[in-house]
Amino acid sequence: MGDFISVTEPRKERRKNGQHPITLVYICRTSVQVLCGLALLLETAIGIAVKDSIPVIHFLLLQIPPLRERRFSNCYECAYLYIITNIYPTLYVQVVLAASIVSKSGKVLVSRQFVDMSRIRIEGLLAAFPKLVGTGKQHTYVETENVRYVYQPIEALYLLLVTNKQSNILEDLDTLRLLSKLVPEYSMSLDEEGICRTAFELIFAFDEVISLGHKENVTVAQVKQYCEMESHEEKLHKLVLQSKINETKDVMKRKASEIDKSKIEKSRGDRGGFKGLQGMGSGRLESSFSEMSISSSGSGFGSGSGFGLTTDVDSFSSKPKGRAPSSATAPPKGLGMQLGKTQKTNQFLESLKAEGEVILEDVQPKAATSKSAAPPPTDPVTLTVEEKLNVTLKRDGGVSNFDVQGTLSLQILNQEDGLIQVQVETGGNPGILFKTHPNINKELFSNENILGLKDPNRPFPTGQAGDVAGVGLLRWRMQSVDESMVPLTINCWPSVSGNETYVSIEYEASTMFDLRNVVISVPLPALREAPNVRQIDGEWRYDSRNSVLEWSILLIDNSNRSGSMEFVVPPADSSAFFPISVQFAATSTFSDLKVVNILPLRGGPPPKFSQRTHLIADNYQVV
Structure with a gap:
């Protein structure tokens, strides 16, 4: 069908009219020549405009049976796209020019262009963006003479879309929201190092969301599935191949035992006929019995009965150790069979996981531990404020238990920074009772809110960078029955109608906290298939092994303080949907404890310090 060409430059007459090709495609030269030649022929002979003839010719060519093959139809589709984008580009409007992640200083971390754009131009556009962003403005777009910037702050970074001014800003904002949900899925740490480490994964995800500058109708779960590129045929092939390998190992094991x-x-037959062979040459006897590690001295073979009793035991106990090189592979062979069993078990577990089952083996606690583990500190002094929330809510309303336990821990990397005192500021909550460590000066904390050791000449202990626990300085606890203190309330309303049970679940979040990674786990009766989820604000997942429906919300802030989910299951009692478990995290606490300053006891400038604050739902249930 001809060689492929890259369409990168518009025609000269189109450049005069300001019409430029807005996409980069690789098409077949022959297909373009056929379509253009027939269109120009009709325009010259009959007077039909190219605008009207190109779609008709494209349709008629694809009706010819030989041209219906995949390789031919793809060529003509690409050729048709090339012609309409060069001759009539207004019929095909480009929306997103580039999707990028930049720092607030203008450093480009990741950028994916969806048009043919030089590196100098995209770098110039991205470098000019931080200068255009105003500090006091509430909107999240900036327009220039040629392009529009649609952006969203992500901690210390900007997620940015560069579009033309004719694009639909509502679609751009929808695209931006989808990309903002994808970035935390692939980059666990939203900083420059984390983004650069997962740059290619982010680019692949951007390509699944935006195609030729237009947003695809996909969700976060679909993008993750497309990027994983799992193949059922490949898994099946690997399972069959592994089963053949295991069968071969079993055959080898049986042959070796035989x-x-x-x-x-x-060897037993040789020992029984030893007396008859005693007159033979000693060379063969020495070579045969040397394998059994038995001495060939004359006293050792004095009587036939003594020989028979001793060598039966010695041959079985010492033969595997003293055999020739052929038996030296026996221990590795046994080890190989043990590893084979482990691989077989792992293959079985992997096959269950591929079918959607959740395996609660040793792997899961390790994964949970690594996921919840905080990154190691990098500053000389790190103070961590952590609160664990234990709440039990009643399904009909009210609070059965509300308990907050908090700790302030200190971690020092260098020994020379140990002679310090920590000045803190409490939120003034009268319901919180603070308790200091026994080695902390209580009077100093009560009078001046300063945490220091009783012996001022004694430094705080230091820890390694991997030790994120630190040294506990302060503890506090708060208990209450006030429902207004609860950060998240859940209402579940099951109702039976005919052969179905309609379940409506609503959540309401307090304005005190912005909750992250919220997971609401609703137990379900034993089902043969997943429930029918009719409406949901967020994402859902069905755990068939534990019969639990998990409702996930990435972030709850002022834009979504309330939400609901509705699903349908077979008839069931209302108590089957309780207790409901909730998990979430927040970056603010009830105590509102803040580290004001670090006071060095030796004089000089205070060491650099950082504060980490997080609230965790340790045991949060609706019963």
Whole structure:
């Protein structure tokens, strides 16, 4: 069909009119020549405009049976796209020019262009963006003479879309929201190092969301599935191949055991006829019995009965150790069979996981531990404020238990920074009772809110960078029955109608906290298939092994303080949907404890310090 060409430059007459090609495609030269030639022929002979003839010719060519093949139809589709984008580009409007992640200083971390754009131009556009962003403005777009910037702050970074001014800003904002949900899925740490480490994964995800500058109708779960590129045929092929390998190992094991048994029987026969062979040359006897590690001295073979009793035990106990090189592979062979069993078990577990089952083996606690583990500190002094929330809510309303336990821990990397005192500021909550460590000066904390050791000449202990626990300085606890203190309330309303049970679940979040990674786990009766989720604000997942429906919301802030989910299951009692478990995290606490300053006891400038604050739902249930 001809060689492929890259369409990168518009025609000269189109450049005069300001019409430029807005996409980069690789098409077949012959297909373009056929379509353009027929269109120009009709325009010259009959007077039909190219605008009207190109779609008709494209349709008629694809009706010819030989041209219906995949390789031919793809060529003509690309050729048709090339022609309409060069001759009539207004019929095909480009929306997103580039999707990028930049720092607030203008450093480009990741950028994916969806048009043919030089590196100098995209770098110039991205470098000019931080200068255009105003500090006091509430909107999240900036327009220039040629392009529009649609952006969203992500901690210390900007997620940015560069579009033309004719694009639909509502679609751009929808695209931006989808990309903002994808970035935390692939980059666990939203900083420059984390983004650069997962740059290619982010580019692949951007390509699944935006195609030729237009947003695809996909969700976060679909993008993750497309990027994983899992193949059922590949898994099946690997399982069949592994089963053949295991069968071969079993056959080898049986053959090896048969050979060992035959050698043992042969050695027993040789020992029974030893007296008859005693007059033979000693060279063969020495070579045969040296394998059994038995001395060939004359006293050792004094009587036939003594020989028979001793060598039966010695041959079985010492033969595997003193055999020839053929038996030296026996221990690795046994080890290989043990590893084979482990691989077989792992393959079985992997097949269950591929079917959607959740395996609660040793792997899951390790994964949970690594996921919840905080990154190691990098500053000389790190103070961590952590609160664990234990709440039990009643399904009909009210609070059965509300308990907050908090800790302030200190971690020092360098020993020379140990002689310090920590000045803190409490939120003034009268319901919180603070308790200091026994080695902390209580009077100093009560009078001046300063945490220091009783012995001022004694430094705080230091820890390694991997030790994120630190040294506990302060503890506090708060208990209450006030429902207004609850950060998240859940209402579940099951109702039976005919052969179905309609379940409506609503959540309401307090304005005190912005909750992250919220997971609401609703137990369900035993089902043969997943429930029918009719409406949901967020994402859902069905755990068939534990019969639990998980409702996930990435972030709850002022834009979504309330939400609901509706699903349908077979008839069931209302108590089957309780207790409901909730998990979430927040970056603010009830105590509102803040580290004001670090006071060095030796004089000089205070060491650099950082504060980490997080609230965790340790045990949060609706019963």
